[in-house]
Amino acid sequence: MTSNDTPEPTRPVTLWAGFIIMCVGMFMAILDIQVVATSLPTIQAAIGVAPDQMSWVQTAYLIAEVIAIPLTGFLTRAMTMRWLFVVAISVFSLASLGCALSNDFTSLIFWRVIQGFSGGTLIPGVFSAVFLLFPQNRQGIATTIAGVLAVLAPTVGPIVGGWITQTYSWHWLFLINLAPGIVCAVLAVWLLPRDRADPGAVRRLDFVSLILMALALATLEIALKEAPQRGWASPLVIGLAALSLVSGLAFVRRSLTAVHPVVELKTLMNRSFAIGCVLSFVLGIGLFGSVYLMPVFLAFVRGHGPLAIGTIMLVTGLAQLATAPVAVVMERRMDARLMTAMGFGLFALGLGLSAFQTSATDFEEMLWPQILRGVAIMLCLLPPTRLALGNLPPSQVPDASGLFNLMRNLGGAIGLALIDTVIYGRAPVLGREIVARLQAGDVETAQALGIPASVFASRIGQPADAGTAALLTPLVEKLALVQAINEAWAMIALLTLVALCSVPFARAQSIASPQLQAKAGH
Incomplete structure (x- = not known):
């Protein structure tokens, strides 16, 4: 074409x-x-x-x-x-x-x-x-x-x-x-x-831009993969990030001045498209993050296998399917900005509710957060896609769609790296805080670990023997993991709310009659 x-x-x-x-x-x-x-x-x-x-x-x-x-x-x-x-x-x-x-x-x-x-x-x-x-x-x-x-x-x-x-x-x-x-x-x-x-x-393809783009994206992905385990300040991660930044900036500069760029970055000058990309990026963090955090919690805290985990997570998919027809009707009748705000607000609520999990949380406690996220996803997907691509000329749509979808995947990659950093970085710190509270005689912490109040009261002030330490260590580690996962849920909920603030800056889109819409689409 x-x-x-x-x-x-x-x-x-x-x-x-x-x-x-x-x-x-x-x-x-x-x-x-x-x-x-x-x-x-x-x-x-x-x-x-x-x-x-x-x-x-x-x-x-x-x-x-x-x-x-x-x-x-x-x-x-x-x-x-x-x-x-x-x-x-x-x-x-x-x-x-x-x-x-x-x-x-x-x-x-x-x-x-x-x-x-x-x-x-x-x-x-x-x-x-x-x-x-x-x-x-x-x-x-x-x-x-x-x-x-x-x-x-x-x-x-x-x-x-x-x-x-x-x-x-x-x-x-x-x-x-x-x-x-x-x-x-x-x-x-x-x-x-x-x-x-x-x-x-093909003859007009700028191979230098192609190499720069591939280098920037590949090094960024590898850096994000290695950062949680090696540390964000490790020489390998810093080196990869620097290489990604330099090659990325060179790619952007070349693309903005090329007659036939590999990717038409000038489309980002369209305000609604740029805001749509921001929303797609943050939605990627929420989508990939929630699908990652639930199996981690259900496997390592609750001890469920892959099949049981998948069964619990079906709730989100079923909520999406149930909401899809309603979302189509709303999309035809509502301002895209209002619908986007509703979706991201609801999605943030569903993410935030998962930030209060305990070691005993399971299907029943996860039900409503999953339903809220499933309902919100369609509201987060339809109108931002319309804001980003709906007013562009057909010649720009393929490139713009690539950028729009790339932002969601990059959001997912960066989100997963941030989540792993929170889990692996905060869990040991939270574990030490739990031990300190136990030593200070905090009854609520003991109950969160599953220690009966009467047993805990009788042990206050007594040094822990080897058997007690061996019994408490896995309990402390599990509770620390739960709290770290909760912090990760809170982080992506907060990022979703921040993205919500960009919605009012998108351009308003008129809701035309079906006849005018059909004419405009041809």
Whole structure:
């Protein structure tokens, strides 16, 4: 598709069917990250990798993904939306087969990189398709379908991954992508509109900008991965962060002055798009953070297995599905800024309520925070997408969609690094504070540890023997972990409230009649 072309007219049924096929491909790419995460220990034992190296199975995918996401606009112009999706989903399926057949660490990492790069183009491709394929009065429905699948995948991922690993083997975590991938590729050739490609885009590609962008994003991802364990002030992390900053600034400078930039950063001059990117970044922190914190708490505090964890976390997904039709109706009738404010306010409340967990917290106590977050997610996704992409000309949408989705993934990566820093950094400090309060005779602390008041009262002032110390140590560590996790929940709730403050600065968008919306969308 050239910069001034839009897809040729296509029958509505065919158009919707093609779009749903694209959404299925996006769902596969997002789900793949989650199902593999739950089974990393199983994969590690099967191929004999050192435990401290196993996280590279995820990191390799994420690094390739964040490099591919901003390239989606360029690839769409060069190949057309139709053929980019067909090639991406085909390569993703082939790489999934390669992962399943891998019998050593090196080959698995190689195929994960291929998987991540091909999967990275599927997510922004879907969200740009919303604004390229449909008139304005249908974009809310399309965004809802894409949004539900995008946020449902992390929710159902743990239960799917746990069930597959327990029922079959880790190889099927990748093999499940083959049949849907082949079907999607075949149907997309038939269903997606035929556009004009721009092969000249390849000749105009600024390879220096491409290298600078890849270097900046890759070093940032590795720094964020290493920071919680090595420390933010460690030489490796500082060096990677500095390299990322220098290459990133060089990329920005070159992109702003290039005639044909790899990524059109000038779109950020659009105020509503810039605010939409801020909201997408913070939403990524909340989405990735909540999906990470719940399994950590349920596994290490409550002792639940992958299948039980996934079952508990289904509540968020069910709340999203129930809210989706209501969100579509609201999106057509409400100012996008008001709807965004409602969503982020509700999301912050759901995150904040999880900051009061105890060692006994389980499904019942997690129910309402999950429902609130599930209801809020659709309100946090639909209107910010409209604010960011809704008023841009079609020629800018693919690049803008790549940036918009990149911000959410970067938010997730930075959010996870901050959460790990809070958990690993604060838990030892909180543990020492708990011990100090016990030694001072604090009854509430003893009760939080599960020590009966009568027993604790009889032991005040007496030195702890070896047996008592051995009994108390795991209790103290568990309570410290709970309190550190609560602080992480509070942190991301606060960040969500801060993002909420940017909403009033977005430009107001008029709510036109369906007839005017349809005309404006063509």
